[in-house]
Amino acid sequence: MIWDKIIIGAGLYGLYAAKTCGDRGERVLVLEWEESPFQRATYINQARVHMGYHYPRSYATAIKSAHYFNRFVKDYDFCIHQEFDQIYATSDSFSWTNREQFTKFCKAADIPCEELVPEKYFNKGLCDGAYRTREYTYDAGILGHYFVDELKRKINVEMKYGVRIQAIEKQGKHFAVILENGETFETGFLLNATYGSTNQILDLAGIEPFKIKYELCEIILCKPQQQLLDVGITVMDGPFFSVMPFGKTGYHSLTAVAFTPHMSSFDSLPQFKCQEKSEGYCSPRQLGNCNDCQVRPQSAWPYMSTMAEKYLKADYSFSYAGSLFSMKPILKASEVDDSRPTVVRKASENPTFVSVLSGKINTVYDLDEVLKND
Amino acid sequence: MTEKRTNQSIAFDKEKNFVSAVIYVYNDEERIGEFLQKINTVLRTNFENYQIICVNDASEDNSLAVIREIGKTITGTVINVVNMSFYQGVELSMNAGIDLSIGDFVFEFDNLVMDYGADLMMEVYNRCLSGFDIVNAAPKKCGHKSSRLFYRVFNRYSHNPHPLRTENFRILSRRAINRVHSVSRTIPYRKAVYANCGLKIATIVYNNDLSCLKAYGKETRYQRKEMAADSLILFTNVAYKMTILAAVFMMIATFGIGIYTLFSYVFEDVVSGYTSMMLVIVFGFFGVFVILAVIIKYLSMLMELVFSKQKYTIESVETLSE
Numbered sequence: 099m100i101w102d103k104i105i106i107g108a109g110l111y112g113l114y115a116a117k118t119c120g121d122r123g124e125r126v127l128v129l130e131w132e133e134s135p136f137q138r139a140t141y142i143n144q145a146r147v148h149m150g151y152h153y154p155r156s157y158a159t160a161i162k163s164a165h166y167f168n169r170f171v172k173d174y175d176f177c178i179h180q181e182f183d184q185i186y187a188t189s190d191s192f193s194w195t196n197r198e199q200f201t202k203f204c205k206a207a208d209i210p211c212e213e214l215v216p217e218k219y220f221n222k223g224l225c226d227g228a229y230r231t232r233e234y235t236y237d238a239g240i241l242g243h244y245f246v247d248e249l250k251r252k253i254n255v256e257m258k259y260g261v262r263i264q265a266i267e268k269q270g271k272h273f274a275v276i277l278e279n280g281e282t283f284e285t286g287f288l289l290n291a292t293y294g295s296t297n298q299i300l301d302l303a304g305i306e307p308f309k310i311k312y313e314l315c316e317i318i319l320c321k322p323q324q325q326l327l328d329v330g331i332t333v334m335d336g337p338f339f340s341v342m343p344f345g346k347t348g349y350h351s352l353t354a355v356a357f358t359p360h361m362s363s364f365d366s367l368p369q370f371k372c373q374e375k376s377e378g379y380c381s382p383r384q385l386g387n388c389n390d391c392q393v394r395p396q397s398a399w400p401y402m403s404t405m406a407e408k409y410l411k412a413d414y415s416f417s418y419a420g421s422l423f424s425m426k427p428i429l430k431a432s433e434v435d436d437s438r439p440t441v442v443r444k445a446s447e448n449p450t451f452v453s454v455l456s457g458k459i460n461t462v463y464d465l466d467e468v469l470k471n472d
Numbered sequence: 473m474t475e476k477r478t479n480q481s482i483a484f485d486k487e488k489n490f491v492s493a494v495i496y497v498y499n500d501e502e503r504i505g506e507f508l509q510k511i512n513t514v515l516r517t518n519f520e521n522y523q524i525i526c527v528n529d530a531s532e533d534n535s536l537a538v539i540r541e542i543g544k545t546i547t548g549t550v551i552n553v554v555n556m557s558f559y560q561g562v563e564l565s566m567n568a569g570i571d572l573s574i575g576d577f578v579f580e581f582d583n584l585v586m587d588y589g590a591d592l593m594m595e596v597y598n599r600c601l602s603g604f605d606i607v608n609a610a611p612k613k614c615g616h617k618s619s620r621l622f623y624r625v626f627n628r629y630s631h632n633p634h635p636l637r638t639e640n641f642r643i644l645s646r647r648a649i650n651r652v653h654s655v656s657r658t659i660p661y662r663k664a665v666y667a668n669c670g671l672k673i674a675t676i677v678y679n680n681d682l683s684c685l686k687a688y689g690k691e692t693r694y695q696r697k698e699m700a701a702d703s704l705i706l707f708t709n710v711a712y713k714m715t716i717l718a719a720v721f722m723m724i725a726t727f728g729i730g731i732y733t734l735f736s737y738v739f740e741d742v743v744s745g746y747t748s749m750m751l752v753i754v755f756g757f758f759g760v761f762v763i764l765a766v767i768i769k770y771l772s773m774l775m776e777l778v779f780s781k782q783k784y785t786i787e788s789v790e791t792l793s794e
């Protein structure tokens with residue numbers, strides 16, 4: 099049997115594509131490495147539903163985010179957490195932006211921001227501007243269940259977990275995906291939605307890789323104390339930090355630009371020193387899940403929490419609950435403006451091979467165009 | 473406030489305070505490697521959590537490469553590098569490093585000359601814990617004649633409760649850093665602002681070895697002279713006194729000449745000579761110029777303080793880890 103679409107990766111991008119095509123009655127197969135969906139970046143990130151505030155250096159990214167924000171919040175309102183004040187602030191020193199520039203930027207990008215007195219949240223002299231913004235977070239757990247339930251009801255969509263792909267071959271008008279156990283699946287349309295592993299899949303298929311660097315990132319989960327409970331705080335744009343609700347979990351995520359990335363790799367296929375010690379669990383050919391890895395890095399909690407303490411007034415305190423790790427691929431072209439575009443790249447047509455390197459959760463709609471069947 | 477807990481095993485004999493070490497680096501490729509190793513050893517053995525911030529003041533040699541190399545070998549710690557956009561001297565650069573630091577206590581290393589035993593660092597830290605917000609480590613012998621002169625003049629004309637002297641490194645509490653920043657926005661000369669901040673200060677004087685003294689490069693010498701002039705004007709009343717003195721002196725002189733002219737006009741009936749006339753003019757102008765020079769200096773400093781929004785200009789911040 100030949101599948102209308104084979105999708106590699108069951109993160110948000112993979113499952114969104116599966117649902118979209120499944121709704122049209124296409125026969126879709128999803129191949130996932132893990133034993134369940136949403137185990138990587140879709141779950142392990144800051145969970146922001148971006149409205150653009152984060153990108154004062156990239157109007158294009160900001161304006162696009164604002165555009166997608168409403169649609170995402172409407173479509174997936176059941177997993178959206180919005181009952182909190184999201185505070186953005188500009189640091190007095192080391193920032194790539196400042197109070198005037200940020201105000202101007204919000205106006206230009208047409209996103210609401212209400213100026214506050216920085217001293218309400220921050221120690222004196224550390225931030226020159228503070229704003230209440232409209233930004234929400236999403237709960238990956240709830241979102242994942244929704245997709246699983248939706249897809250379960252479709253007889254034309256099949257999910258395969260624990261999959262080990264060995265080769266991807268072009269055979270005439272089809273791609274054959276060959277697993278280690280010998281199983282083979284064929285399709286005229288292959289979607290590579292593996293995010294951190296995207297170049298590894300491209301490598302299997304002999305297609306030119308994306309120009310990316312990799313960062314092994316740590317998201318700290320913490321328990322907010324009373325005052326911080328209904329507040330999210332982000333100091334940007336430079337080597338600063340963020341502490342904000344992690345979906346509806348009751349936890350806050352804590353990250354810091356300088357300490358969240360633990361290691362980087364500039365190789366086309368991700369190469370890290372820790373891989374040698376992982377006893378085959380992780381390699382440049384296939385990334386393991388850092389979160390489950392034996393040799394995952396030590397937490398940078400002392401650094402991140404000390405940084406937050408330096409900025410935050412003592413009322414806004416929190417304590418350590420745990421750490422999550424995930425891989426972040428970053429387009430080398432984004433170094434200067436820190437933009438996060440979603441790149442959808444068609445490597446071949448008939449048979450079709452599409453890779454998506456997502457920038458953000460709510461730009462998932464960028465897939466619509468390429469999934470169309472003309 | 474926030475509970476300190478990590479998922480790593482905690483060594484209970486180590487200090488729980490987070491310390492930062494800020495190091496000024498300018499064309500120091502020969503010293504920086506050993507220096508980093510040394511202070512890292514002290515910090516690692518004594519502190520559970522620390523960071524080292526190297527402020528690279530646009531070094532033209534291989535300093536940055538050496539730091540990056542060391543960054544790879546020092547495990548478990550985070551070395552940050554602040555790259556200044558162009559040469560800005562020790563004061564502005566150190567301000568940048570201190571602004572970036574997150575520690576409860578911050579070591580400031582203005583230079584990489586280690587003419588003391590590494591355990592002096594802990595002595596300074598412990599003195600700080602005993603109730604001093606700022607503790608300096610000062611060498612007993614100071615080699616540079618010019619700096620001795622500078623401090624003598626400075627201390628004579630400033631009303632600092634703490635006389636300044638040559639210091640090698642110091643530690644600051646976070647409270648001191650906050651205080652200093654609330655006192656003045658721009659900090660052109662840290663030592664003077666620290667001495668004036670009103671918190672308790674201590675100095676530990678140690679016996680040093682003069683042989684490892686560092687010679688300053690041309691740019692640094694120029695920068696130091698500028699800074700000396702600026703701080704004499706900002707933090708002392710030397711210039712004011714000089715100006716007043718000059719003004720009073722010229723007033724008396726002018727008055728004297730006036731009386732003399734009057735006297736000779738009435739009684740001696742001589743036409744005043746060319747030479748004496750010239751003398752008066754030259755002398756008068758000289759005084760005016762002195763005053764002008766001082767005023768111009770004042771103005772230029774005010775300009776800088778008022779118009780430059782950026783305290784310093786950085787190019788990038790990098791985090792190095794294994």
Ligand SMILES: Cc1cc2nc3c(=O)[nH]c(=O)nc-3n(C[C@H](O)[C@H](O)[C@H](O)COP(=O)(O)OP(=O)(O)OC[C@H]3O[C@@H](n4cnc5c(N)ncnc54)[C@H](O)[C@@H]3O)c2cc1C
Nearest residue numbers: 107109110111131138139140143144146293295426458459
């Ligand atoms: C630290 C961090 C913070 C972030 N913060 C935000 C934020 O606040 N807001 C936001 O909108 N975005 C954020 N992002 C970006 C966002 O997380 C991603 O853009 C998005 O989750 C990507 O979704 P995805 O489905 O493409 O990838 P993933 O969710 O990673 O899914 C990829 C899937 O492919 C699977 N896979 C990998 N290799 C194979 C293989 N060989 N065979 C089969 N399956 C395979 C994986 O197991 C995984 O399930 C952040 C990212 C990171 C890393």
